[in-house]
Amino acid sequence: MMAGPINVKSEIGKLKAVILKRPGKEVENITPDTMPRLLFDDIPYLPIAQKEHDNFATVLKQNGTEVLYLDDLAAESLNDAAVRQEFLQRIIAESGFKKGKTAEVLQNYLNSFDSLTMVQRIMEGVRKEDIQLKSIGLKEASEDGDYPFLMDPMPNLYFTRDPAAAIGEGVSINRMTFAARRRESLFMEYIIAHHERFANQGVHVWRNRNHDTRIEGGDELVLNNHVLAIGVSQRTSAEAIQDIAGNLFKNASGYDTVVAIKIPHNHAMMHLDTVFTMINYDQFTVHPAILTKDGQVDSWILHPAKDGISIEHHRDLKQVLKTVLDLDDLDLIPTGNGDPIVAPREQWNDGSNTLAIAPGEVVTYNRNYVSNEILRKHGLKVHEILSSELSRGRGGPRCMSMPIVREDLKK
Structure with a gap:
């Protein structure tokens, strides 16, 4: 039974409500000189990017998902004059x-x-x-x-996954790594605090944005109703992971296990969900480059303990997932079928960044046709969306969505 405006207790439960941001003029306000400052390595062509994003939203709606837009929610959060003035002062100060x-x-x-x-x-x-x-x-x-x-413009806003993430019946409102994105989470702070859909509705804030340590939503994966995976990445620090784990453990969140997974710290693999996503009860996409030849990667399992948090170091990712998810076996599906040319090419265009909209049913970019065909061969239902311009921002369907309500899993 769903218990409020935020209910995300898995990566794969049927997606019922999501927050998107349609690309706007902020994308056209990127120039070649400002691309590094704004974290872009190309400039999307806005009219096509908007058509592609509308296609994405349509696919979600056709499959039973309520689509909410970030700018609408933010504006509706500022109906009170005092709240509006406070928001303006803060966003100007942070600028x-x-x-x-x-x-x-x-x-x-x-x-x-x-x-x-x-x-x-x-x-x-x-x-x-x-x-x-x-x-x-x-x-x-x-x-x-x-x-x-x-x-400065905020062209990364169409990646709504990162400024905040729903976990159970609450959210993390994130301190983001780079100055170009740091203001973005202020919108979600005001939406959760002041929008009538969320305010005074029992939404927990597991971690707010007022920190020095960094965490971003692309690194936060809700594996089930008590297990969370978080990437130790370019954008999320070990200190932030321990902090949010401690908050979840001591605040009756329902979460008693956090798996921290170390990934390379680079632009191509900026978040865990660019190299690893959950797409079914026992199926995951994985970019082979994060694993050694025998499937090893540094990972840590965090549990609550009498003196705070216990931390166990592991190397076998498959065994870690089987243990924390209580599975006899699981299917790790390699991006680009593991081909040494195809895999990095399709991962660059977010072949691993799949958005599950139901168990075994995903939304992907159409340009990653090798990865998509492999997913189908593994029994997945794949909805392909247009992707020539959206992909220039280095983020896929999961990056472009902030799920806020999913159906609870039946098993």
């Missing part, structure tokens, strides 16, 4: 202007819009020319030379 004339001008400019337009302008980025800084002689306008933005 580099805690006080002073520039902060005042930005606040006045953004306050001139209705809430939805205001949220979208913040997401798109505010250019200096938008508020005619020269005409009011702001010294701060010249401090970054020719850089056109006062508030």
